[in-house]
Amino acid sequence: MVQAQERTAVRAKKRFHHGDLREALIAATRDLLIEHGPDGFTLADACRRAGVTTAAPYKHFRDKQEIIEEIVARGFEELTAANAKAVAEGGPGTVAGITAIGLSYLDFAVAQPAVFRLMFGHKSKIRKVNHVDESGNRCLKSVIEQVAAYSRKHGHTADAEKIAIRLWTFVHGASSLELDGDYERVAPGLNVHDLIAGVTPKLLGAASEGRAPRGKKR
Amino acid sequence: MVQAQERTAVRAKKRFHHGDLREALIAATRDLLIEHGPDGFTLADACRRAGVTTAAPYKHFRDKQEIIEEIVARGFEELTAANAKAVAEGGPGTVAGITAIGLSYLDFAVAQPAVFRLMFGHKSKIRKVNHVDESGNRCLKSVIEQVAAYSRKHGHTADAEKIAIRLWTFVHGASSLELDGDYERVAPGLNVHDLIAGVTPKLLGAASEGRAPRGKKR
């Protein structure tokens, strides 16, 4: 991985034009976010990784924030896609399908903790940008729609949105505590997949409908 | 508030010795954390607030991190006390009492978001310090004990720790989404107190035991 990056940098130094510096900078920033957390990266670092002067990004981005915004927007799109894929495989409108969304949310959070924190954490670093906000809202609304589909299918009178909020709350809590290492201090070895799979039917008010799918081993 | 701080600064300038600079710096840092988030404060800012040179803190703290560690440890102690008070008032070993702990957790998070984030967020800024870790663990274990007390009282066979983890997860999720403004984007006007009060009995497996207390108005 590191070697691949160095090779990229060397290659970049040979050519005057980078090829696709915009994407390279986004990729470098993402890597740095993974390695150093949501605040532990700098534009200068990303430039070094991309093999480029610190002035180069300004040909592609207004400023540092704009790169972060792009990463956040893509994160929401990625999460939306992952959720959609999960529910399609698990079975739309079923407990298994909705559980799969929760597990997909968790997986995303654990795979990209810093991006997840930027997406859901305090927004001081992100300007009010419509395009980012909208991708976020679209993502969350798709979850609500899935729960609504479940409610319709089972003729529940309960408000679908209310139940969706409950599920989201639980899954978000599980994801946060897991990726921040808080479970580890109190319940080391906890299987968070099982935790989500166990609670989802209860929050759906469907404890008797059947077993939730087993979570992946941790 | 700001005027009070300025007065403090002026008073501090008159006297050569500050009086209690250690506490003043902790208070200033806390204020800055509230205003600028967990990363938006600097030692230099805290010094300015306390009316003191940037070199002065080093007579009381090893470095910048040590101030943060102190604030985190105190945060855990404060939360532990708030939880204990809540459960005592709500009724130990009752649904109301356990709900009260959840609401107390939420209130703490909303009142001191930055401290909350430092306590539970990614730990990169906090050294492995026994004294901080222990106060955190003590805090979380006290919640588990309360749930265990409930289980014992009701002769439930269910594992108290498992249920406690579920409750913690939900309440933590609710607190995080609320203080990060994520509910607002999707469900503006949501009453988070009611959300917690509604779900707690379900997660305790005590839906039929009685009504949960009403949350405070938002």
Place this chain on the structure above:
DNA sequence: TGTACATCAGTGAACGCGCGTTCACTGATGTAC
């Protein structure tokens, strides 16, 4: 196919900034006599 030219992505040097930390110092304070 070959040449002249406009474009604009990336350069490299510089900027102002504020940070955390260090250092030798100074002078207010409390204590011992």
Place this chain on the structure above:
DNA sequence: TGTACATCAGTGAACGCGCGTTCACTGATGTAC
């Protein structure tokens, strides 16, 4: 009660650092003829 003195909390100046951003520039590239 009054004085000499040791202590040590806070000073003020300086440090090295790395950041984000700017600027006039340069030279690789693609296009028009």
